[in-house]
Amino acid sequence: MFNRILIANRGEIALRVIRACRELGVETVAIFSEADRGAPYLELADEAICVGPARAADSYLRIDRVISAAEIGNVQAIHPGYGFLSENSHFAEVCRSCDIGFIGPTPEAMERVGDKNSARALAREAGVPTVPGSDGLVASEQEAVRVAKDVGYPVLLKATAGGGGKGMRVAANELALASAWQQASAEAQAAFGNPGIYIERYVERPRHVEIQILGDKHGTILHLWERDCSTQRRHQKLIEESPSPRLPDETRQKMCDAAVRLAKAAGYYSAGTVEFIVDQQDNFYFIEINARIQVEHPVSEMVTGIDLVKAQIRVAAGEKLELTQKDIVARGHAIECRINAEDPAHNFRPCPGRIERIIAPGGFGVRFDSHATAGYIVPPHYDSLIGKLIVHQPTRQEAIRTMIRALKELRIEGIKTTVPIHLEVLANTAFHESQVDTTFVERMLAG
Numbered sequence: 001m002f003n004r005i006l007i008a009n010r011g012e013i014a015l016r017v018i019r020a021c022r023e024l025g026v027e028t029v030a031i032f033s034e035a036d037r038g039a040p041y042l043e044l045a046d047e048a049i050c051v052g053p054a055r056a057a058d059s060y061l062r063i064d065r066v067i068s069a070a071e072i073g074n075v076q077a078i079h080p081g082y083g084f085l086s087e088n089s090h091f092a093e094v095c096r097s098c099d100i101g102f103i104g105p106t107p108e109a110m111e112r113v114g115d116k117n118s119a120r121a122l123a124r125e126a127g128v129p130t131v132p133g134s135d136g137l138v139a140s141e142q143e144a145v146r147v148a149k150d151v152g153y154p155v156l157l158k159a160t161a162g163g164g165g166k167g168m169r170v171a172a173n174e175l176a177l178a179s180a181w182q183q184a185s186a187e188a189q190a191a192f193g194n195p196g197i198y199i200e201r202y203v204e205r206p207r208h209v210e211i212q213i214l215g216d217k218h219g220t221i222l223h224l225w226e227r228d229c230s231t232q233r234r235h236q237k238l239i240e241e242s243p244s245p246r247l248p249d250e251t252r253q254k255m256c257d258a259a260v261r262l263a264k265a266a267g268y269y270s271a272g273t274v275e276f277i278v279d280q281q282d283n284f285y286f287i288e289i290n291a292r293i294q295v296e297h298p299v300s301e302m303v304t305g306i307d308l309v310k311a312q313i314r315v316a317a318g319e320k321l322e323l324t325q326k327d328i329v330a331r332g333h334a335i336e337c338r339i340n341a342e343d344p345a346h347n348f349r350p351c352p353g354r355i356e357r358i359i360a361p362g363g364f365g366v367r368f369d370s371h372a373t374a375g376y377i378v379p380p381h382y383d384s385l386i387g388k389l390i391v392h393q394p395t396r397q398e399a400i401r402t403m404i405r406a407l408k409e410l411r412i413e414g415i416k417t418t419v420p421i422h423l424e425v426l427a428n429t430a431f432h433e434s435q436v437d438t439t440f441v442e443r444m445l446a447g
């Protein structure tokens with residue numbers, strides 16, 4: 001096992017990794033930007049090193065500075081968390097050439113799955129169903145028109161380098177395709193420096209269901225069942241749960257098998273997620289692989305009882321997974337609400353600022369993963385996630401009741417948060433009856 005690792009991230013996920021390390025007896029080196037200086041979670045690390053100014057491009061995304069901090073901190077490995085450098089295969093490569101362990105898959109596996117268009121090709125080779133669409137990248141608007149005619153409208157234009165719902169545009173017909181094409185490629189170029197676009201059929205009112213996978217360096221790759229992340233706004237997840245309501249057992253099993261097959265084909269180890277959309281007839285289609293720990297990982301931890309972050313660190317150190325697939329049993333129902341510093345009354349605009357007072361909920365079946373404390377100033381420079389409220393109960397109905405109770409107990413004063421929107425979703429009949437697809441929140445807000 002490692003003696004000391006560096007956490008190349010911030011906020012709640014940095015704290016999550018610190019907690020796992022403390023339990024493993026591993027020392028931690030945290031990094032911070034000037035905007036995060038003095039953040040309370042940094043005190044829980046054994047050492048904290050400043051890597052630059054507030055702007056992520058000048059600090060958390062600076063490979064040279066992160067590697068220097070790792071050298072100064074004298075660590076054996078780096079945990080990248082999610083976002084920032086976590087899916088940057090070049091960074092994983094630099095770690096390797098500096099003889100620093102990378103707590104994640106190999107750069108080669110990352111490359112195979114990182115580009116969405118290549119991941120689609122890999123899925124097809126592995127016999128995993130993909131959404132009907134273009135064979136590869138689409139080079140011009142004229143080609144887009146041709147492909148869309150074959151695929152059938154509506155179509156979805158997607159950035160191959162995409163993430164966080166950016167660079168995605170729906171086109172209902174040929175007339176709309178021209179402007180969708182311009183917008184998607186411009187957005188992809190601006191956000192990712194890569195204008196590559198591919199086309200998928202737009203699946204009407206799908207569910208988003210993803211499979212958590214976990215593998216070691218000795219060839220074992222397992223799944224930890226599924227998470228349903230259909231409760232989204234503008235392609236951004238708000239609520240995640242496991243198991244996925246209304247998913248037939250046979251479909252669930254096929255999806256899990258497909259995810260493991262794909263991970264094997266990619267030579268993948270560590271934790272990862274294979275994402276699918278499921279149509280109204282329960283057909284499932286691969287959409288992408290996230291080669292890192294995800295925000296919503298606690299949902300799978302609660303139902304399986306497996307600490308994914310500790311497992312990631314152990315397998316990165318070369319340990320064998322002491323589990324077989326039949327040891328991984330999902331028990332009960334878990335739900336996670338993302339608590340963002342955003343104002344739902346004003347179109348979810350970010351709401352950074354000082355938290356005057358906070359009361360964290362507790363009690364049976366409640367987990368609150370958050371780096372926020374009273375007096376903490378949410379900086380405006382990064383994503384607005386300030387915490388994740390997770391509940392675990394024997395049934396979905398009980399989990400919903402516990403979540404409502406916990407959300408009402410949670411007090412955050414000084415800034416606006418997404419708590420009211422979660423309460424609205426949880427009170428909604430369609431949510432209770434599991435009639436949720438990825439358009440549900442938008443329809444609820446419109447109505």
Ligand code: ADP
Pocket residue numbers: 131156162163164165166200201202203204206208232235275277287288438
């Ligand atoms: P990103 O990496 O930007 O998050 P994804 O490919 O994971 O993009 O898709 C994000 C969300 O967009 C999905 O959860 C789903 O709601 C929606 N989506 C993706 N592909 C399709 C599709 N072909 N049809 C309908 N909705 C889709």
